[in-house]
Amino acid sequence: MAVYTEVTDDDLLDFVARYDVGTLVSYKGIAEGIENSNYLVQTDRAAFILTLYERRVNAADLPYFIGLMDHLAAQGFTCPRPIRARDGAVLASLCGRPAAMVSFLTGMWPKRILPRHCGAIGATAATLHRDARDFPMRRANDLSLAGWQRLHDDTRARAHEVQPGLAEALEAELAHLARHWPSALPEGVIHADLFPDNVFFLGETLSGVIDFYFACNDFLAYELAICLNAWCFEPDASFNVTKARLLLAGYAKVRPLEPAEIAALPLLARGAAIRFLLTRLYDWINHPEGALVRRKDPLEYLHRLRFHQSVADVAAYGLG
Amino acid sequence: MAVYTEVTDDDLLDFVARYDVGTLVSYKGIAEGIENSNYLVQTDRAAFILTLYERRVNAADLPYFIGLMDHLAAQGFTCPRPIRARDGAVLASLCGRPAAMVSFLTGMWPKRILPRHCGAIGATAATLHRDARDFPMRRANDLSLAGWQRLHDDTRARAHEVQPGLAEALEAELAHLARHWPSALPEGVIHADLFPDNVFFLGETLSGVIDFYFACNDFLAYELAICLNAWCFEPDASFNVTKARLLLAGYAKVRPLEPAEIAALPLLARGAAIRFLLTRLYDWINHPEGALVRRKDPLEYLHRLRFHQSVADVAAYGLG
Numbered sequence: 001m002a003v004y005t006e007v008t009d010d011d012l013l014d015f016v017a018r019y020d021v022g023t024l025v026s027y028k029g030i031a032e033g034i035e036n037s038n039y040l041v042q043t044d045r046a047a048f049i050l051t052l053y054e055r056r057v058n059a060a061d062l063p064y065f066i067g068l069m070d071h072l073a074a075q076g077f078t079c080p081r082p083i084r085a086r087d088g089a090v091l092a093s094l095c096g097r098p099a100a101m102v103s104f105l106t107g108m109w110p111k112r113i114l115p116r117h118c119g120a121i122g123a124t125a126a127t128l129h130r131d132a133r134d135f136p137m138r139r140a141n142d143l144s145l146a147g148w149q150r151l152h153d154d155t156r157a158r159a160h161e162v163q164p165g166l167a168e169a170l171e172a173e174l175a176h177l178a179r180h181w182p183s184a185l186p187e188g189v190i191h192a193d194l195f196p197d198n199v200f201f202l203g204e205t206l207s208g209v210i211d212f213y214f215a216c217n218d219f220l221a222y223e224l225a226i227c228l229n230a231w232c233f234e235p236d237a238s239f240n241v242t243k244a245r246l247l248l249a250g251y252a253k254v255r256p257l258e259p260a261e262i263a264a265l266p267l268l269a270r271g272a273a274i275r276f277l278l279t280r281l282y283d284w285i286n287h288p289e290g291a292l293v294r295r296k297d298p299l300e301y302l303h304r305l306r307f308h309q310s311v312a313d314v315a316a317y318g319l320g
Numbered sequence: 321m322a323v324y325t326e327v328t329d330d331d332l333l334d335f336v337a338r339y340d341v342g343t344l345v346s347y348k349g350i351a352e353g354i355e356n357s358n359y360l361v362q363t364d365r366a367a368f369i370l371t372l373y374e375r376r377v378n379a380a381d382l383p384y385f386i387g388l389m390d391h392l393a394a395q396g397f398t399c400p401r402p403i404r405a406r407d408g409a410v411l412a413s414l415c416g417r418p419a420a421m422v423s424f425l426t427g428m429w430p431k432r433i434l435p436r437h438c439g440a441i442g443a444t445a446a447t448l449h450r451d452a453r454d455f456p457m458r459r460a461n462d463l464s465l466a467g468w469q470r471l472h473d474d475t476r477a478r479a480h481e482v483q484p485g486l487a488e489a490l491e492a493e494l495a496h497l498a499r500h501w502p503s504a505l506p507e508g509v510i511h512a513d514l515f516p517d518n519v520f521f522l523g524e525t526l527s528g529v530i531d532f533y534f535a536c537n538d539f540l541a542y543e544l545a546i547c548l549n550a551w552c553f554e555p556d557a558s559f560n561v562t563k564a565r566l567l568l569a570g571y572a573k574v575r576p577l578e579p580a581e582i583a584a585l586p587l588l589a590r591g592a593a594i595r596f597l598l599t600r601l602y603d604w605i606n607h608p609e610g611a612l613v614r615r616k617d618p619l620e621y622l623h624r625l626r627f628h629q630s631v632a633d634v635a636a637y638g639l640g
Contacts, residue, residue, distance in 0.1 A: 003351040008431035009521075025426040025522060028360055031323040031349035040348055040360060042426070047362075106345040106362065111328035201329075202345060 003029035005037045005052045005095050012041070012050075015094050018085045019101060021045060035213065037097075040104070047104035049080060052097040057213060059098050064139045065212045066090050066100055068132065068189060073103075075131035078208040080105055107200025107207030118231050118243040120206040121199055122250025125191070125227060128209065129220050130255060132189035141192065141216040143275050145181055148174060151278035158285045162298055166281075170274065173305065177271055182219065182264045190223040191215055195230045221261040224251060225268035228317065229276065229304050237303050245318025262314050269308040269317075277301035323349035325357045325372045325415050332361070332370075335414050338405045339421060341365060355533060357417075360424070367424035369400060372417040377533060379418050384459045385532045386410050386420055388452065388509060393423075395451035398528040400425055427520025427527030438551050438563040440526040441519055442570025445511070445547060448529065449540050449575060452509035461512065461536040463595050465501055468494060471598040478605045482618055486601075490594065493625065497591055502539065502584045510543040511535055515550045541581040544571060545588035548637060549596065549624050557623050565638025582634055589628040589637075597621035 007015075007027070016024045022045030030038040030049075037052040053062060066082045070090060073081035080102035082090040092099050110117050141147070152170050159167040191198075193214040200208040224247070232243040251257065280298035287295050314320055327335075327347070336344045342365030350358040350369075357372040373382060386402045390410060393401035400422035402410040412419050430437050461467070472490050479487040511518075513534040520528040544567070552563040571577065600618035607615050634640055 009428040010432055012428070024428070026424075026520075027428065028348075029351035031351040104346075108329040108332070108344070108347065112330055200346075 003031075003037045003039070004054050005097060007037075007039060007050075007052070007095055011095060012039075015050075015092070015099070016041065016043065018087070018092065019083055020086060021048065021083060021101070041101065048083060048101045049104055050094075050099065050101045052094055052099045054097065057098075061139060061213075062091055062098055062100070064137045065215060067137055068135055068215050069102065069212055071135045072128065072131050077128060077131045078105065078206075079212070080208075080210055105200055105208035105210060107202045109197045109199055110201055111196070113196060113231055113243070115240075115243050115246050116204065117196070117199075117201065117206075119246040119250035120201070121194060121227060121231055122224075122247040122252075123254050124199070124206050124209060124250075125194060125223050126251045126254030128191060129188050129223070135189055139216045141190075141218040141222075143192070143214070143279070144218060144271070145174075145178055148177075148271075148274055148278050151282050155278065155281045155285055159281060162281060162284060163302070166302070169302070170278070173270065173274055173309075177267070177274065180267055181271065182260070182267070185219040185221055185261055185264060186258060187217060188220050189215060190218050190220060190226075192218065192223065192226065194223065194227050219261075219264075219268065220255075221257065221264060222268050222272065224248065224257075225265060225272040226275075228265070228269050229272045229301070233304055233307075237300070239307050239316075241316065241318045248317060248319060262319060265314050265317060265319075266308055266311040269311075270305060273301050273305035273308055277305060323351075323357045323359070324374050325417060327357075327359060327370075327372070327415055331415060332359075335370075335412070335419070336361070336363065338407070338412065339403055340406060341368065341403060341421070361421065368403060368421045369424055370414075370419065370421045372414055372419045374417065377418075381459060381533075382411055382418055382420070384457045385535060387457055388455055388535050389422065389532055391455045392448065392451050397448060397451045398425065398526075399532070400528075400530055425520055425528035425530060427522045429517045429519055430521055431516070433516060433551055433563070435560075435563050435566050436524065437516070437519075437521065437526075439566040439570035440521070441514060441547060441551055442544075442567040442572075443574050444519070444526050444529060444570075445514060445543050446571045446574030448511060449508050449543070455509055459536045461510075461538040461542075463512070463534070463599070464538060464591070465494075465498055468497075468591075468594055468598050471602050475598065475601045475605055479601060482601060482604060483622070486622070489622070490598070493590065493594055493629075497587070497594065500587055501591065502580070502587070505539040505541055505581055505584060506578065507537060508540050509535060510538050510540060510546075512538065512543065512546065514543065514547050539581075539584075539588065540575075541577065541584060542588050542592065544568065544577075545585060545592040546595075548585070548589050549592045549621070553624055553627075557620070559627050559636075561636065561638045568637060568639060582639060585634050585637060585639075586628055586631040589631075590625060593621050593625035593628055597625060 022043035026042040027039050030040055035056045036054050039050040041048045041050045069079050070082045072079050083101045156167045198211040232240050277298050280296050284295050342363035346362040347359045350360055355376045356374050359370040361368045361370045389399050390402045392399050403421045476487045518531040552560050597618050600616050604615050
């Protein structure tokens with residue numbers, strides 16, 4: 001929730017002149033985005049989002065992220081469309097940082113998740129998987145098994161400060177996941193961060209998906225495992241099976257799930273829970289003094305992990 | 321540079337429905353404003369700025385600030401125009417805070433001040449003074465002599481941490497100002513915070529003035545004294561007399577200055593310098609741990625104060 005790099009009017013006038021987007025009439029730093037600096041840029045023709053990529057984003061990954069948005073937008077998927085500069089480039093530089101300008105999407109992310117949101121996000125995840133099928137670039141998921149182990153190694157010594165015994169619980173879970181993680185499920189491009197704050201709605205309609213900066217190639221069903229964690233738990237921590245059923249049914253209407261994908265869901269959901277548990281734990285422990293970003297509670301995901309561990313079969317997710 | 325109060329989509333949908341402004345299609349928290357939470361709100365008809373007033377603004381003063389914007393906008397002055405709810409009110413409540421929605425102004429505030437900006441801000445200050453002439457409300461300037469003394473009392477014990485001897489220098493200056501402060505100069509409504517980040521330009525044209533939350537009734541020439549401090553010093557701390565001459569000439573073209581006002585300028589400029597020195601010093605000393613706002617250097621204004629103390633007469637400001 002911050003702007004890390006202050007862009008001056010002179011900087012931005014020069015920058016916008018490199019694009020065929022009209023004349024700059026306004027810009028405001030947006031208090032959103034934990035990783036990057038974002039500006040809402042208004043010209044006499046349209047509105048755009050300008051992003052300056054800060055240190056936490058690996059610049060080598062940017063062609064993948066921006067190429068993916070470009071590819072998806074060309075397929076008609078509702079995501080920000082990268083704007084080409086007059087020289088044809090979609091990736092530029094501003095204030096010493098990599099920068100890109102994308103089209104502005106209307107819509108609001110839903111703070112209170114309703115069942116209908118879950119059906120829509122399921123269908124949209126499947127549409128994304130379908131529309132990205134021919135995207136030619138590849139990026140490994142650096143927040144899968146090996147990445148979780150790294151985060152665990154980096155947080156092990158201080159995990160007990162968050163909860164006694166947490167390191168040991170994570171150790172056991174990671175061992176279980178390493179032994180049982182599937183090796184052969186349908187793969188493709190996944191968004192990998194389809195949380196409510198990355199999904200816009202206009203009334204009943206899902207109007208767009210943003211923030212492709214964790215996108216990667218992985219099991220398609222792992223996306224659903226993330227969504228089960230992100231959309232189907234209530235504020236009181238209980239799991240809402242109606243929302244899960246709608247989510248999975250929405251997905252299956254666009255892309256039917258294979259039996260192996262369905263069978264793997266409980267394990268993939270455990271993986272997704274530990275992924276967000278570990279990144280939150282890492283951020284909790286390494287929270288800098290005076291940071292501009294508020295910490296999120298890692299234990300929320302320990303409760304979700306416990307739920308998925310307790311699941312006997314996919315009936316718990318409303319299937320079968 | 322923050323959003324202190326998070327407004328949810330449901331909250332905002334309910335709020336916007338109280339106004340005849342069209343259908344909400346987007347809103348973004350803006351990383352601007354030190355005192356309040358600001359959102360850029362987009363409907364299918366137009367863009368607006370929604371402000372939630374946080375604790376540092378005295379709610380009893382809001383009818384003055386918002387009434388003044390309403391009055392000025394009705395005179396054709398380019399400032400945000402408060403939007404009336406269907407019940408006629410310009411002041412509402414949102415998330416337990418006083419809130420108001422105003423029209424969106426295009427333009428960018430200039431980071432690098434050019435001489436032409438100074439002529440424009442002079443003329444605009446005079447236009448504001450003229451257009452506010454019939455505004456019926458009154459608000460004393462709580463950051464004049466008595467307010468400075470209070471800030472000095474509150475910072476005296478720790479001022480030496482910023483610079484040894486600072487408290488003593490402030491003590492002497494405040495005594496001088498108290499003895500010599502004018503008692504009879506033309507009075508009226510002043511903006512009282514006409515800094516570059518509150519003034520928008522579109523190309524060569526001054527397109528609007530924002531942030532009326534220090535506006536008050538005081539000597540009109542004190543506004544110019546603030547502007548001399550805010551617009552006429554270079555990044556290397558030197559005073560730019562060309563900018564000052566253009567500023568004062570721009571003002572005088574719309575409202576000629578009386579001889580007593582001109583004669584008082586050096587003293588008023590000392591007052592304006594100590595006003596910003598003291599509020600910055602207060603904020604420096606009382607900077608909360610982990611605050612979302614960056615501190616500004618109080619000593620910048622000690623240098624400006626020294627300049628005004630050294631001024632023999634108004635020729636130093638390009639007059640006479």
